[in-house]
Amino acid sequence: xxxxxxxxxxxxxxxxxxxxxxxxxxxxxxxxxxxxxxxxxxxxxxxxxxxxxxxxxxxxxxxxxxxxxxxxxxxxxxxxxxxxxxxxxxxxxxxxxxxxxxxxxxxxxxxxxxxxxxxxxxxxxxxxxxxxxxxxxxxxxxxxxxxxxxxxxxxxxxxxxxxxxxxxxxxxxxxxxxxxxxxxxxxxxxxxxxxxxxxxxxxxxxxxxxxxxxxxxxxxxxxxxxxxxxxxxxxxxxxxxxxxxxxxxxxxxxxxxxxxxxxxxxxxxxxxxxxxxxxxx
Amino acid sequence: xxxxxxxxxxxxxxxxxxxxxxxxxxxxxxxxxxxxxxxxxxxxxxxxxxxxxxxxxxxxxxxxxxxxxxxxxxxxxxxxxxxxxxxxxxxxxxxxxxxxxxxxxxxxxxxxxxxxxxxxxxxxxxxxxxxxxxxxxxxxxxxxxxxxxxxxxxxxxxxxxxxxxxxxxxxxxxxxxxxxxxxxxxxxxxxxxxxxxxxxxxxxxxxxxxxxxxxxxxxxxxxxxxxxxxxxxxxxxxxxxxxxxxxxxxxxxxxxxxxxxxxxxxxxxxxxx
Numbered sequence: 281x282x283x284x285x286x287x288x289x290x291x292x293x294x295x296x297x298x299x300x301x302x303x304x305x306x307x308x309x310x311x312x313x314x315x316x317x318x319x320x321x322x323x324x325x326x327x328x329x330x331x332x333x334x335x336x337x338x339x340x341x342x343x344x345x346x347x348x349x350x351x352x353x354x355x356x357x358x359x360x361x362x363x364x365x366x367x368x369x370x371x372x373x374x375x376x377x378x379x380x381x382x383x384x385x386x387x388x389x390x391x392x393x394x395x396x397x398x399x400x401x402x403x404x405x406x407x408x409x410x411x412x413x414x415x416x417x418x419x420x421x422x423x424x425x426x427x428x429x430x431x432x433x434x435x436x437x438x439x440x441x442x443x444x445x446x447x448x449x450x451x452x453x454x455x456x457x458x459x460x461x462x463x464x465x466x467x468x469x470x471x472x473x474x475x476x477x478x479x480x481x482x483x484x485x486x487x488x489x490x491x492x493x494x495x496x497x498x499x500x501x502x503x504x505x506x507x508x509x510x511x512x513x514x515x516x517x518x519x520x521x522x523x524x525x526x527x528x529x530x531x532x533x534x535x536x537x538x539x540x541x542x543x544x545x546x547x548x549x550x551x552x553x554x555x556x557x558x559x560x561x
Numbered sequence: 562x563x564x565x566x567x568x569x570x571x572x573x574x575x576x577x578x579x580x581x582x583x584x585x586x587x588x589x590x591x592x593x594x595x596x597x598x599x600x601x602x603x604x605x606x607x608x609x610x611x612x613x614x615x616x617x618x619x620x621x622x623x624x625x626x627x628x629x630x631x632x633x634x635x636x637x638x639x640x641x642x643x644x645x646x647x648x649x650x651x652x653x654x655x656x657x658x659x660x661x662x663x664x665x666x667x668x669x670x671x672x673x674x675x676x677x678x679x680x681x682x683x684x685x686x687x688x689x690x691x692x693x694x695x696x697x698x699x700x701x702x703x704x705x706x707x708x709x710x711x712x713x714x715x716x717x718x719x720x721x722x723x724x725x726x727x728x729x730x731x732x733x734x735x736x737x738x739x740x741x742x743x744x745x746x747x748x749x750x751x752x753x754x755x756x757x758x759x760x761x762x763x764x765x766x767x768x769x770x771x772x773x774x775x776x777x778x779x780x781x782x783x784x785x786x787x788x789x790x791x792x793x794x795x796x797x798x799x800x801x802x803x804x805x806x807x808x809x810x811x812x813x814x815x816x817x818x819x820x821x822x823x824x825x826x827x828x829x830x831x832x833x834x
Contacts, residue, residue: 288650288656290650291646291649292650292664294646295643295668298643299668299705299708304671307682310682364567369564377820378579380816381578381579384813385766385812386768386783386784386805386809386812388768388808389784392801392802393584397581402599410599411599442578446827454832488832489828492827492828492829502769502784523681527681533681537682540681541678543677547673547675555669558831
């Protein structure tokens with residue numbers, strides 16, 4: 281005889297209650313905050329404002345650019361690095377451990393290090409470049425209107441390429457040697473083997489790594505907060521930073537909540553893909 | 562020849578990965594007059610520990626450090642206490658239909674919420690509960706943040722233990738809880754340790770929640786303490802770098818200890834590595 285209540289429920293219930301209180305309830309609360317005005321009446325003003333707000337538009341564009349550019353560079357470099365380290369006969373674990381350091385640091389500490397490096401006057405980057413004869417006057421890095429976003433991307437590439445490297449390298453090692461052997465016996469060159477045998481077999485890991493990284497990139501906050509605070513002007517303002525400013529500098533919680541739903545929508549797109557992938561395994 | 566080129570390339574990449582960290586360390590060890598000289602001094606400078614002393618002995622960084630340690634320990638412990646039984650329940654009990662899978666997926670999806678989405682309501686809720694600027698309040702938030710991770714990871718580890726082992730123990734008169742504590746948990750100990758390390762690192766590195774939910778000196782964590790110094794007008798780079806070095810050491814030690822499970826943890830259990 282089976283009772284209707286699943287016998288495992290008491291084990292799971294405490295965790296579920298915590299998550300409902302601290303994840304789901306805040307979401308509902310957030311909806312409420314975003315659709316009521318100061319007097320508590322229903323309003324869609326916050327959502328209408330989204331479409332007219334140039335700053336939000338700029339932040340959305342910058343977040344998208346940053347996500348896509350960083351993702352592509354990190355993927356290409358991460359894959360190249362995974363193949364490179366995989367091909368070494370010795371000291372593989374030493375290289376692997378060293379290469380992982382950037383992503384393990386507290387993001388705040390990594391960003392502090394890069395502020396020291398980027399400073400146009402006394403930073404070590406321009407100092408070293410000047411030393412080898414480069415004219416560093418135009419190299420303003422994070423303080424230049426045009427170079428700031430690229431400089432932020434560069435830090436992200438430094439910090440998170442190791443993540444793609446690590447996952448892809450695990451993926452490479454999980455590939456059985458037989459199909460590659462077979463292709464080699466059939467006379468295929470190294471590049472053909474990589475493109476037609478290795479890459480297709482690596483595809484699930486590639487997708488997983490890209491989705492995980494993309495989800496983190498669209499919410500990027502810590503590094504930019506330390507490096508540029510969204511500046512100069514709004515050159516490196518991202519959606520997370522703009523929401524932060526709106527809520528905690530200007531105390532406009534309703535509008536901040538409304539904006540956060542746009543970010544949530546983007547995340548849901550990525551996470552649905554991710555869930556499907558994980559279930560397929 | 563080709564092999565030599567590969568090693569040179571690998572070494573160059575390693576250099577790029579480590580140089581910024583090394584530079585931070587040198588700034589923390591240099592006298593103020595040597596910090597920003599031209600040309601930059603990578604080696605052979607006079608070393609001093611004055612910045613460590615002024616940050617940690619005379620300054621408030623020792624206090625932030627204690628806060629970070631307490632917070633990481635407390636929230637990790639809580640996440641394990643609630644997460645391990647939930648993972649066990651999902652892995653071992655009969656669930657109707659696709660309940661187990663759906664609950665698991667739903668739990669994981671809460672982890673994917675961008676923090677900035679929940680932070681506005683959490684800030685308002687904690688303010689109402691008078692838990693702003695309190696380590697306890699922040700620990701509750703971190704627990705909820707790490708809980709889905711614990712459930713997801715531990716379920717994977719429990720799935721790898723054959724059911725027959727605890728069924729045999731229960732036939733011998735062991736209770737369900739006893740079987741979990743005395744038979745199953747010892748078998749998944751490495752996995753449990755790795756999961757705990759991940760929670761510790763996440764709590765230790767976390768910045769956004771801490772920045773918004775604790776704004777007083779008394780409850781500040783190490784990352785927030787460092788950040789509050791960066792954004793000031795005059796930055797004392799020596800102290801900041803010293804604090805940064807101290808903040809990164811535990812993470813590097815812990816991550817090295819759990820290296821075997823790094824891939825699994827970072828991919829939320831999807832790549833068994």
